[in-house]
Amino acid sequence: MPIPPRNRRTSRTAVAALGAAGLVAMCAAAPTAFADEPAPELVLGDVAPIEGVQPGTSFDPPLVVANKGTKAVDKVWVSYSVTRGLDYAEIPSNCEAHQVPSYDEMTEKSNVVCAFDQALEPGVLYEPKKPLAIKALDRALNDDLRMTVRDYYPDLDEAATTPVAGTAPAVELVERAAGGEATKDFADIPVTTVNKADYEVTGADLKGAVGDTVTLKAKFKNAGPAWVLTREGDPLVEVLITPPAGTSVVKPDGFCEAKGKALSCGTSQRWVDEGGGETYTIKLKIDKEVAGAKGSVALSTEDRPFDPDKTNDKAEISLDVTGGGSTGSPGSTDSSGGSSSSGGNDPTTNNAHLAETGSSSPALPLALGAAAAVAVGAGSLFAVRRRRAQHTS
Numbered sequence: 001m002p003i004p005p006r007n008r009r010t011s012r013t014a015v016a017a018l019g020a021a022g023l024v025a026m027c028a029a030a031p032t033a034f035a036d037e038p039a040p041e042l043v044l045g046d047v048a049p050i051e052g053v054q055p056g057t058s059f060d061p062p063l064v065v066a067n068k069g070t071k072a073v074d075k076v077w078v079s080y081s082v083t084r085g086l087d088y089a090e091i092p093s094n095c096e097a098h099q100v101p102s103y104d105e106m107t108e109k110s111n112v113v114c115a116f117d118q119a120l121e122p123g124v125l126y127e128p129k130k131p132l133a134i135k136a137l138d139r140a141l142n143d144d145l146r147m148t149v150r151d152y153y154p155d156l157d158e159a160a161t162t163p164v165a166g167t168a169p170a171v172e173l174v175e176r177a178a179g180g181e182a183t184k185d186f187a188d189i190p191v192t193t194v195n196k197a198d199y200e201v202t203g204a205d206l207k208g209a210v211g212d213t214v215t216l217k218a219k220f221k222n223a224g225p226a227w228v229l230t231r232e233g234d235p236l237v238e239v240l241i242t243p244p245a246g247t248s249v250v251k252p253d254g255f256c257e258a259k260g261k262a263l264s265c266g267t268s269q270r271w272v273d274e275g276g277g278e279t280y281t282i283k284l285k286i287d288k289e290v291a292g293a294k295g296s297v298a299l300s301t302e303d304r305p306f307d308p309d310k311t312n313d314k315a316e317i318s319l320d321v322t323g324g325g326s327t328g329s330p331g332s333t334d335s336s337g338g339s340s341s342s343g344g345n346d347p348t349t350n351n352a353h354l355a356e357t358g359s360s361s362p363a364l365p366l367a368l369g370a371a372a373a374v375a376v377g378a379g380s381l382f383a384v385r386r387r388r389a390q391h392t393s
Contacts, residue, residue: 042150047187047189061131083109085229093167094116124175138225139224210321218265223274250284286319299314
């Protein structure tokens, strides 16, 4: 059934709309109107990280609600939010479910808001008579669960889908024995599932004559079955692309920067969906023929316990040069008879030979579509995106 909004923040906005003069007049007429109504203080019990979950099974998050205020609260709303490796076993009829798709640097979320139309007395601990069971999907690995409590219907994300009421029997809060500590109105709980994800890379077979510019498409993929969410502080995956000897980089991919004779490439987000990944498109110029020259695509070597298969962490880049000799050095006459650039302020020319010389400065130009991006350290996120908070509160 629909849950009617009771958003106290809306009423505050309405008060602000009265203007300074109207607010002063209202306060003068009723100087104790706000002081007579103490603010409620609802908090949740602390929850430890949840570990060792098996794909396809469910668990009950330990929800404890306390009223630390001085008067009873006549109605509360508890919200749940989970990342894409988790879902809900069933949703009670006094709850509504909605989804928020991925945007900016936020993962997609599945959210549930439950209304408990009952009074919560000060100093009493409450818990659901039947916990809201959460299940781990086949793609679960590292996920996040957030629970919040409010005395009003929470604002929904502007990208949220239309809420849909649950169909399972309604659930109420019941008193529970004292114990534990309740200090905040939200709880963020890491959920770890016993699962694997196979990171793999794919090389390429290149062919061309000396002087040609060829396109290298190197691939990084998460073959699953789990998606991988990198938590704050953990290193992001780094893909190292080393072009074959005798070639130089004319145009790098937007997620790559120079690192010695290689290119260090990152990912567009701090997570990689199962079946997802990146394709790095790099323009290489064949400067000269080097017998047996080969390049490589390789994953960085930091520990990834979820990925025990290392056989596909490196792939070869072959180069078949159909003509011998070498091209002229920068500043020489090109094939059209004109004089090629000797450097100057053209960043593409300045960086054209970094891969062959091993120089890592100046930095390779970065671009992602029409938007500007900033290159950060190896294994970091190579895209600047505006941040917006995605909360159920």
